[in-house]
Amino acid sequence: xxxxxxxxxxxxxxxxxxxxxxxxxxxxxxxxxxxxxxxxxxxxxxxxxxxxxxxxxxxxxxxxxxxxxxxxxxxxxxxxxxxxxxxxxxxxxxxxxxxxxxxxxxxxxxxxxxxxxxxxxxxxxxxxxxxxxxxxxxxxxxxxxxxxxxxxxxxxxxxxxxxxxxxxxxxxxxxxxxxxxxxxxxxxxxxxxxxxxxxxxxxxxxxxxxxxxxxxxxxxxxxxxxxxxxxxxxxxxxxxxxxxxxxxxxxxxxxxxxxxxxxxxxxxxxxxxxxxxxxxxxxxxxxxxxxxxxxxxxxxxxxxxxxxxxxxxxxxxxxxxxxxxxxxxxxxxxxxxxx
Numbered sequence: 001x002x003x004x005x006x007x008x009x010x011x012x013x014x015x016x017x018x019x020x021x022x023x024x025x026x027x028x029x030x031x032x033x034x035x036x037x038x039x040x041x042x043x044x045x046x047x048x049x050x051x052x053x054x055x056x057x058x059x060x061x062x063x064x065x066x067x068x069x070x071x072x073x074x075x076x077x078x079x080x081x082x083x084x085x086x087x088x089x090x091x092x093x094x095x096x097x098x099x100x101x102x103x104x105x106x107x108x109x110x111x112x113x114x115x116x117x118x119x120x121x122x123x124x125x126x127x128x129x130x131x132x133x134x135x136x137x138x139x140x141x142x143x144x145x146x147x148x149x150x151x152x153x154x155x156x157x158x159x160x161x162x163x164x165x166x167x168x169x170x171x172x173x174x175x176x177x178x179x180x181x182x183x184x185x186x187x188x189x190x191x192x193x194x195x196x197x198x199x200x201x202x203x204x205x206x207x208x209x210x211x212x213x214x215x216x217x218x219x220x221x222x223x224x225x226x227x228x229x230x231x232x233x234x235x236x237x238x239x240x241x242x243x244x245x246x247x248x249x250x251x252x253x254x255x256x257x258x259x260x261x262x263x264x265x266x267x268x269x270x271x272x273x274x275x276x277x278x279x280x281x282x283x284x285x286x287x288x289x290x291x292x293x294x295x296x297x298x299x300x301x302x303x304x305x306x307x308x309x310x311x312x313x314x315x316x317x318x319x320x321x322x323x324x325x326x327x328x329x330x331x332x333x334x335x336x337x338x339x
Contacts, residue, residue, distance in 0.1 A: 065089030168307035218250035264319035268296025
């Protein structure tokens with residue numbers, strides 16, 4: 001590109017967007033990249049403080065910021081994502097559906113380590129809704145050496161850096177433990193909380209049992225609801241180390257493979273995760289899920305709902321950020337819990 005006086009720019013092609021700001025009224029590109037300057041444009045440009053303009057001169061080996069943004073977008077965009085038009089050298093991606101947003105952190109870091117390129121995303125491993133902003137990308141200078149883009153593309157590899165997995169699980173069964181609930185001595189206030197959280201992910205409850213206490217009774221209830229072939233089984237209560245809390249033992253005796261009993265998250269340390277041989281997940285939810293605003297259940301449910309297998313390592317890394325601060329006004333997920 002070359003720099004010329006605005007009064008001499010008529011007939012030349014702008015090589016970047018020209019933003020006009022009128023406080024409280026307007027902030028947008030008044031002239032777009034590729035616009036051919038007309039005589040009547042000159043007074044407007046001067047009123048915007050543009051006494052000189054940069055007009056395009058094609059130089060081999062260099063890319064304009066808009067063209068570079070297109071190539072960075074191609075490194076990120078995957079199924080289930082909408083993109084914006086390129087504006088002032090930037091492209092943004094938004095969710096085209098509800099689902100689990102995932103980021104290949106190692107490859108993203110490798111791209112951002114390259115000079116003069118940037119891709120910013122929301123945290124991976126989180127639930128998103130249709131229309132949520134996912135990522136934005138651009139290059140830093142107005143024009144960039146194509147070789148720098150090639151290095152970024154090599155660092156990214158062949159697969160998109162981002163992924164959006166729609167919710168997969170549709171049905172759930174709930175086994176509510178506790179003799180006081182089974183005998184009707186108290187109202188079950190646990191199940192409604194769980195069902196509300198499941199509904200946020202499009203999961204409906206198809207089976208419920210209240211077997212009371214005891215390993216054999218809870219085990220039998222688990223096997224009964226499993227026979228209905230729900231996508232997910234949840235056991236509420238009975239998760240502590242007290243002698244009469246038998247849910248972990250019942251889950252084990254039901255034939256599920258225990259991935260973890262315990263998690264480095266507060267609230268939710270006494271959480272249990274297991275899988276049956278056919279892949280059906282079973283979760284043991286501690287009592288905090290009933291009364292705390294956000295717990296381990298909120299961190300694990302998005303992955304489970306998307307049908308992503310959860311490993312012990314996935315649980316272990318929740319420790320950093322796994323302390324809910326119990327804010328008086330809960331802003332989750334727009335906070336540090338689970339991140």
